[in-house]
Structure formats: C-alpha cells, structure tokens
Amino acid sequence: MSNNPFENYLSTLKNTIKKAGFDEEIFKKLNSPDRIIDFEIELNGKKYPAYRVQFNNNLGPYKGGVRFHPQVNLEEAKALSAWMTIKTAVVDLPLGGAKGGIAVAPKKLSEKELKKLSEKYVENIYKFIGENKDIPAPDVNTNEKIMKWMKDKYEKLTNQKAPGSFTGKAIKDGGSLGRKEATGQGGAYALKFFTKKQNLTPNNLTVAVQGFGNVGSYFALAAAKMGFKIIGVSDTSGSYINKNGITKRELKKIKEIKGKKSSIKEYLIKNNKENKLFKRNEILKVNSDVLVPAALENAINMKNYKKIKAKYILELANGPISAEVEKVIDKIIIPDVLANSGGVIVSYFEWLQNKNKEKWDKEKVFKKLKDKINKAFEEIYKEKEKNTLTLKEAAYILAIKRLI
Numbered sequence: 001m002s003n004n005p006f007e008n009y010l011s012t013l014k015n016t017i018k019k020a021g022f023d024e025e026i027f028k029k030l031n032s033p034d035r036i037i038d039f040e041i042e043l044n045g046k047k048y049p050a051y052r053v054q055f056n057n058n059l060g061p062y063k064g065g066v067r068f069h070p071q072v073n074l075e076e077a078k079a080l081s082a083w084m085t086i087k088t089a090v091v092d093l094p095l096g097g098a099k100g101g102i103a104v105a106p107k108k109l110s111e112k113e114l115k116k117l118s119e120k121y122v123e124n125i126y127k128f129i130g131e132n133k134d135i136p137a138p139d140v141n142t143n144e145k146i147m148k149w150m151k152d153k154y155e156k157l158t159n160q161k162a163p164g165s166f167t168g169k170a171i172k173d174g175g176s177l178g179r180k181e182a183t184g185q186g187g188a189y190a191l192k193f194f195t196k197k198q199n200l201t202p203n204n205l206t207v208a209v210q211g212f213g214n215v216g217s218y219f220a221l222a223a224a225k226m227g228f229k230i231i232g233v234s235d236t237s238g239s240y241i242n243k244n245g246i247t248k249r250e251l252k253k254i255k256e257i258k259g260k261k262s263s264i265k266e267y268l269i270k271n272n273k274e275n276k277l278f279k280r281n282e283i284l285k286v287n288s289d290v291l292v293p294a295a296l297e298n299a300i301n302m303k304n305y306k307k308i309k310a311k312y313i314l315e316l317a318n319g320p321i322s323a324e325v326e327k328v329i330d331k332i333i334i335p336d337v338l339a340n341s342g343g344v345i346v347s348y349f350e351w352l353q354n355k356n357k358e359k360w361d362k363e364k365v366f367k368k369l370k371d372k373i374n375k376a377f378e379e380i381y382k383e384k385e386k387n388t389l390t391l392k393e394a395a396y397i398l399a400i401k402r403l404i
C-alpha cells in the first residue's frame, strides 16, 4: 500500500490518460517537476531540510503554498505541486503549479527564530520566484505574518517593490478580502452546484466534516448558511455528532475557541454536551449524506473506507482518499482539484488586485469565486457526459487538455 502522495498523483494521472485514450507520451510530460530546489537552512546550529518544487508553468507563473511541518519532505512537495498544476488548469487560471516547505516544528521556535527561518528560506529561492515567475502563498502552519516577512525579504534582495510576489497577505499588507474564507466557501459553492446537478436540495442533505481548521470551519459555516444540515464536525480532540443538526451559532462558538487543537472537546465540555463527544475517527462512520474530509492526506484509506456510510464525498483536503481506495470505493467523489480550489482562486484575485492597484469588496470576491467554481464544474460535467468517467477523471482530462 502506497502512502507516498506523489505515487498517488502518478497513479491517478496514468489511469486518467488510459481511460481517456490519450497518447501515452502525455504521461511523460506531466510525470515530473520542471525544477526542484532542495536545500538546508541552518539556524542556531540546527539544519532544516527545505524545498521549493516548480512543477509546471505551461499556463502561467508557478503558484503554490509553503508548508512548515516536521513531516515535510520532497515527495509530498512534489505531489502538492502536481495537484496545484491540475487545480489551476481545472479552474482555468493563468497560473501553474508549485509547492514548498521546511521540515520544522514551527511551534517550537520563538517568533524571532521563525522570522529568521522564513527569511533564510527566501534567500535560497529568491532568484527563482517573483510576481511573474513563481508566487508562493501560505499553507499548513504558515500565515499572513510569514508571507509579509517573506515578501519584505524578497523586495530587499531584489531591490524593488513587488506586492504580488506573495499572496495570502494581511488586508493591511495588500491581501484580498475573503481569502481566509475562500477554500471553505468555494467548497460550499461546489457542493451546492453538485446538489443542483443531482436534483437534490441542500435542506434535505446531512453533512459531516472531518477537520475543523481554516478550511473545514469556514466550509461548515458557509454550507450551514446555504441550508445543508451539519450533523458532525471533528478535530484531533474528537467528533461532535448531533443528528438534530449543529447550528450556525454553535459552529461559530467552536471556531471562537482559537489557537487550540482541542476546540471541539473544549466546547462540548464547557457546554455540558459531553454525551455528544465521540472519538475522532467516528466522524467517518456518521450516517450522513455527505462526508467532507478537510484534514489530511490519506485520511480515507484501506483500513477505514468500508466504514463510510455517506454516499457523497467532498474532498476539501488535498488527496484525502488514498489511490488504492480511489480505485475501489463506490461513492460519488467531488474531487479536491475542484472542491478546494477556492484558496488559489482568491490568491489569484489578490495577485490581480496587487498588479492593478485595486481593492475589491468581499461581495465581488465571492461572486467571482462562485462563477469560477460553477463554470469549472459545468465543464467537468461536460467531459463526464462524453464518457463513463468519474468526476475526478473528468477533471483531470479537462486539466490535461488545457496543459498540453
């Protein structure tokens, strides 16, 4: 069983090319990155492995996040850069795919050390990035503040003003309104579009969400506002399962318990609802119509997939279903390359606003986000109708056609 996410990408790519009847040569064009920048950062006597992987820029400058996590490794960065390439192509952005990261536990560093580490990261890659070359953004454990440090360092090293060289900045530093909600909000638009296509209505559908971080929490709130009934949410501390529905007010209250991995447990204890607290893996077994993995890669794997009762899966995390499971699972899957594209779409809007010296209001950002997701989903359906394809295969075919 492979838990190597890059192997998973290659497996999906190979399978799609075969199913679409494309020339096998296409596989060679999309099976390896254009450039790998692989280095070490030395800080206070310790060495941290670091990467920037630029996968493909056929459609525009490379684009992708920077992750700070002890498990960051080259294979993961390669996979995330490849998925980003497919994602930007699916939603028709004039951008390519990249990803980077440092193998570090950022919470163990002081603020000063974190700043130094971020600056050293830029020192190693600044010649290869820039507004029209490669535009990094936040990912797991990186944020607005880190983007500002990196952008400032980049501007210093290149002796120019380059606000669009990084996205995911704070509003005061040139960030876009709606960026922090974008991935969850975009996922909710995708789910709403899907229900319409299936002749279903949100009010009759129950939803369970695994992961209540940036993506999962904004998704749950947006979906609840659209009328979907959220009957379960989880984080590393456990699952809150309530068949009667979790209200928007409750979702907001859980979200307010900030900076803690244990928001769900803490919320339930504080509110005398411990009888609704279940083990974290119980979320996968909830009897809901839709399951939304919004936590980690390979969350749904050979060990647990048979326990899933939901009929539909909205992939909000990147690669939450392992490649082996993807081949055998009998669920309808709304693929990650569409479902979680809201983040990169609004990053693109931020880049545009920076380049054109504009400031869009949140209404405009969300309207344009919704249009992009709906248009891409419509195109995926058109691909799908021509053949007996899954939505993921159709999305990959759409992307491959644009990339080649």
Ligand code: NAD
Pocket (backbone or CB within 6 Å): 139, 140, 141, 183, 210, 211, 212, 213, 214, 215, 216, 234, 235, 236, 237, 261, 280, 281, 294, 295, 296, 297, 316, 317, 318, 340, 341, 343, 344
């Ligand atoms: P995050 O760190 O803010 O949140 C992750 C959440 O998952 C946390 O609530 C954590 O407690 C929970 N979690 C971790 N392991 C769990 C488990 N075993 N069971 C239940 N909950 C668990 O991260 P995020 O930014 O929300 O990203 C989540 C996923 O979405 C990642 O795969 C990321 O690559 C992907 N993604 C994020 C964005 C973005 O804009 N942030 C965009 C596209 C894709």
